[in-house]
Amino acid sequence: MDEQKPDACPVGGSEADLSSGFDMFDADYNANPGPIWKEMRETCPFSRTEERGGFWVTTTYEDAQALVRRVPELSNRQVSVVDMPEDTDLTADYHTRAFPPITMDPPENIPLRRLLLPFFTPKAVETYRPHTEALCNELIDGFIDKGACDAAVDYAQQITPRVISRILGVDPNQSDEFVGWVRGLIELGFDNPEMRAENHKHLVIFFSEQLELRRENPTDDLISLLANQTVNGEPIADKTIVKMCVLTLAAGIDTTWSSIGSSMLHFATHPEDRRRLVREPELFATAIEEMLRLHAPVSVGRVAMEDVEHNDATIKRGDRLVINFPAANRDPAVFDNPDEAILDRERNRHIAFGIGVHRCAGSNLARMEMEVALKTWFERIPEFELTDPDAVTWAAGQVRGARNVPVRF
Ligand code: HEM
Numbered sequence: 001m002d003e004q005k006p007d008a009c010p011v012g013g014s015e016a017d018l019s020s021g022f023d024m025f026d027a028d029y030n031a032n033p034g035p036i037w038k039e040m041r042e043t044c045p046f047s048r049t050e051e052r053g054g055f056w057v058t059t060t061y062e063d064a065q066a067l068v069r070r071v072p073e074l075s076n077r078q079v080s081v082v083d084m085p086e087d088t089d090l091t092a093d094y095h096t097r098a099f100p101p102i103t104m105d106p107p108e109n110i111p112l113r114r115l116l117l118p119f120f121t122p123k124a125v126e127t128y129r130p131h132t133e134a135l136c137n138e139l140i141d142g143f144i145d146k147g148a149c150d151a152a153v154d155y156a157q158q159i160t161p162r163v164i165s166r167i168l169g170v171d172p173n174q175s176d177e178f179v180g181w182v183r184g185l186i187e188l189g190f191d192n193p194e195m196r197a198e199n200h201k202h203l204v205i206f207f208s209e210q211l212e213l214r215r216e217n218p219t220d221d222l223i224s225l226l227a228n229q230t231v232n233g234e235p236i237a238d239k240t241i242v243k244m245c246v247l248t249l250a251a252g253i254d255t256t257w258s259s260i261g262s263s264m265l266h267f268a269t270h271p272e273d274r275r276r277l278v279r280e281p282e283l284f285a286t287a288i289e290e291m292l293r294l295h296a297p298v299s300v301g302r303v304a305m306e307d308v309e310h311n312d313a314t315i316k317r318g319d320r321l322v323i324n325f326p327a328a329n330r331d332p333a334v335f336d337n338p339d340e341a342i343l344d345r346e347r348n349r350h351i352a353f354g355i356g357v358h359r360c361a362g363s364n365l366a367r368m369e370m371e372v373a374l375k376t377w378f379e380r381i382p383e384f385e386l387t388d389p390d391a392v393t394w395a396a397g398q399v400r401g402a403r404n405v406p407v408r409f
Contacts, residue, residue: 157403
């Protein structure tokens with residue numbers, strides 16, 4: 001065993017209780033995960049925790065890169081480290097899994113993934129920009145005269161559901177409902193199976209009805225496209241289409257909302273960075289990449305379909321893992337001063353959007369939404385600050401992001 005690793009480091013396939021105690025729900029962890037990742041990286045970079053049902057967790061860039069490529073033995077069938085509704089049986093048919101194509105492995109995921117990509121190319125995303133700009137301005141109009149707002153609740157949270165609603169072709173006025181269902185499924189329901197099941201049911205019923213409507217009156221939206229596609233000459237099963245829509249809505253809402261919220265918190269608490277961005281707006285592009293690196297929201301789950309050796313550890317069949325992209329993005333082996341925001345960081349090969357066969361399908365959209373949200377805010381409200389640090393809250397679990405950011409301006 002490496003000298004530096006404490007007894008609790010589970011190398012050598014030891015059967016002992018080797019919990020690192022890592023808990024994605026711990027409030028202190030979520031408020032400031034950097035020191036915890038640093039300590040784990042220095043003492044036991046690939047460790048197990050017995051929290052939340054038990055799973056392995058990575059902290060280095062190298063391990064994240066290596067393990068995400070171990071496909072299909074480390075499978076996406078359980079992309080959440082806690083059970084998703086309808087997702088507990090490892091041998092179940094792919095099409096009954098929770099969120100195709102993210103909960104499928106190659107080659108079956110490929111044709112379904114291909115169907116989503118045309119809606120998220122750089123060219124397609126540019127067509128959503130004017131609407132996103134108008135939306136951000138409209139939201140700011142709603143609170144600018146008050147001199148205060150919650151930059152997460154009144155701004156970040158309002159943007160992403162409305163943009164993804166338009167792409168799916170569903171009513172953006174139902175955004176609050178969508179946010180409630182998605183939070184109930186992914187965030188608030190993370191360790192509450194009943195809440196997860198309930199919200200999953202709402203989403204499935206909603207998209208089943210939408211699918212029926214599109215069959216009667218097709219349009220050019222994503223649901224209509226999916227309704228009329230075939231894979232290997234066969235129409236896609238309705239339940240698969242519905243679950244692809246659930247994935248698109250959930251992935252479209254939760255992630256970028258988190259990134260915008262965390263970025264707003266950063267600039268509300270770092271006046272030197274805020275003023276620099278106002279003075280040097282040409283830095284927006286690198287600043288957004290830096291926010292994505294430093295406050296990457298998404299950690300992904302995997303499940304071992306067979307025993308897998310990694311470094312000195314044996315990941316046993318059925319074991320779960322969290323590939324911690326946010327921690328990889330703070331690895332000092334790859335990034336200088338990894339816990340600092342460097343707005344003009346030149347070399348920034350962050351992996352906030354993942355890598356490999358499941359790399360984020362919506363990364364162009366996420367970048368556009370972040371750019372429009374931040375630029376529009378900075379143009380209209382260049383000076384702002386956090387009013388109450390104690391009122392800041394974080395989404396915990398596999399999607400981390402600031403959920404309350406009260407500011408005055
Ligand atoms: C800052 C915002 C975002 C981040 C950090 C992010 C991150 C990620 C990551 C890490 C993955 C890989 C999952 C895995 O390896 O299992 C992923 C997949 C995915 N993301 Fe995003 N995402 C963001 C925004 C979006 C948006 C706006 C959409 C739009 C719908 C989206 C749709 C998807 C889809 C459909 C997948 C699954 C792709 C597949 O399995 O082929 N994401 N995302």
